[in-house]
Amino acid sequence: MPYKYIGRKHDFIGKTLWEIVGNLKNFGMGRIVARSRFERYPEPSFLKIIKVETLPNPEKPSYDDVRKVRVWVEKVFRGVKQPKPMVIESTSYKTDYKLIPKDQEDAYCRFKEVKQEHVKIVPKTVDFPPIMQELLKRDMISRGEKVTEVPKLELVYNKSSKQKYKIAEKDEKPDVNITLGLGTPISPSLYEGVKL
Amino acid sequence: MFRLTNNLKNLTLSIEELSANYTNLQTVRWQRKPRWLPVAKSKVFRIPKKPETPQEDNLELQRLFNNYRTQIKSLRRHFFYKHHIQFLASEDPEQQRIIFEKDLDRCNKINDKWNAEQKVLREKRAQENLEVELEFARKRIEVENIKREEHKQKTEEYVKKVKEESKEFITAENIDKAIEIALNNPVDYNYALTPSGEKIFGRENNEFEVKEKISVKQ
Numbered sequence A: 001m002p003y004k005y006i007g008r009k010h011d012f013i014g015k016t017l018w019e020i021v022g023n024l025k026n027f028g029m030g031r032i033v034a035r036s037r038f039e040r041y042p043e044p045s046f047l048k049i050i051k052v053e054t055l056p057n058p059e060k061p062s063y064d065d066v067r068k069v070r071v072w073v074e075k076v077f078r079g080v081k082q083p084k085p086m087v088i089e090s091t092s093y094k095t096d097y098k099l100i101p102k103d104q105e106d107a108y109c110r111f112k113e114v115k116q117e118h119v120k121i122v123p124k125t126v127d128f129p130p131i132m133q134e135l136l137k138r139d140m141i142s143r144g145e146k147v148t149e150v151p152k153l154e155l156v157y158n159k160s161s162k163q164k165y166k167i168a169e170k171d172e173k174p175d176v177n178i179t180l181g182l183g184t185p186i187s188p189s190l191y192e193g194v195k196l
Numbered sequence B: 001m002f003r004l005t006n007n008l009k010n011l012t013l014s015i016e017e018l019s020a021n022y023t024n025l026q027t028v029r030w031q032r033k034p035r036w037l038p039v040a041k042s043k044v045f046r047i048p049k050k051p052e053t054p055q056e057d058n059l060e061l062q063r064l065f066n067n068y069r070t071q072i073k074s075l076r077r078h079f080f081y082k083h084h085i086q087f088l089a090s091e092d093p094e095q096q097r098i099i100f101e102k103d104l105d106r107c108n109k110i111n112d113k114w115n116a117e118q119k120v121l122r123e124k125r126a127q128e129n130l131e132v133e134l135e136f137a138r139k140r141i142e143v144e145n146i147k148r149e150e151h152k153q154k155t156e157e158y159v160k161k162v163k164e165e166s167k168e169f170i171t172a173e174n175i176d177k178a179i180e181i182a183l184n185n186p187v188d189y190n191y192a193l194t195p196s197g198e199k200i201f202g203r204e205n206n207e208f209e210v211k212e213k214i215s216v217k218q
Helices: A017-021 A036-040 A102-108 A130-142 B055-083 B093-168 B175-184 B207-217
Strands: A032-035 A046-053 A070-077 A086-088 A097-099 A120-122 A125-127 A152-154 A165-167 B002-004 B025-027 B191-193 B199-201
Touching (some): A032 A036
Antiparallel strands (some): A032 A046, A046 A070, B191 B199
């Protein structure tokens, strides 16, 4: 009987981790699996299996619980290897894993050739909205200060260590242009015939 | 709400306009299905297609939203630092009172000045309005007077006319004379008329006419 699928499609392509690991010798230790979701990035992302533990049957088994497994992996994400091995358990049920055949492993895992991505330099300040700028100038004048420079708004960025950008210093010229209004479009074809 | 239906008229592509009578229209349900009703049976196995946005659209939208969010976040922080009570410099209350009073004084002066200006304007406007109203009233009086005069004249004319007519009325003094005349001149209206206006009397009521006729014959 042909299958009849019901419900919405997801974006996953592949099998659950247990479906792969359960069929391999030694539970696939030393083998390489990859998430198809991460294949959208140009840099390689993959997982090298170090250790596998099966899980006991849950007390109240649900469809997803039954499919889970605990796997220790070495993770490489977007060409960057994580310093410590990590455990995959809660996401192991996702039908998004694929096994890389042994003869293709070398070709797939060329993460050492990945160039370090250029760190973007983002501007530190931006112009205030026009009316606000005028108001700020008036404020300064009313306080008896001299308006030598146009007041600028300091931009707020997410300052976590994972960000691949840095805020421009005094002499540095920012790569990214943040302006009021539309700015310079990435895809100019969308603005054909429009005055920017 | 109504919707035009696809009927034969549309298929034949007639040039005449679609008539607005109700045979062409179809009622459309106004409200949508309430949220709490289950999915319709016919729609249970329907899988809506995932929307596909082109890559360049995605990139452009991402850029625009990133810019927007960064700037709004920055503005929000700016306002927070500027106006939050935590960052406001605390001042001496006496000093604050003096500043407040000075400011109030200044505001009052400005207000008084404006009031004085407005007073002049207001009085001028009131004067003008009064003039206009007085002029209007004067015109009204004139018009009323003319009307009254006309009415009076009309009434007088009417009275004159009635007086003229009343000369021939029968009063207590001349009633005997009127009766006499009436008795002496009996009139018989019991006749038929021909289209040319000729009077045709009957056989029985032609007494007076017969006399006349006889007299004519004589």
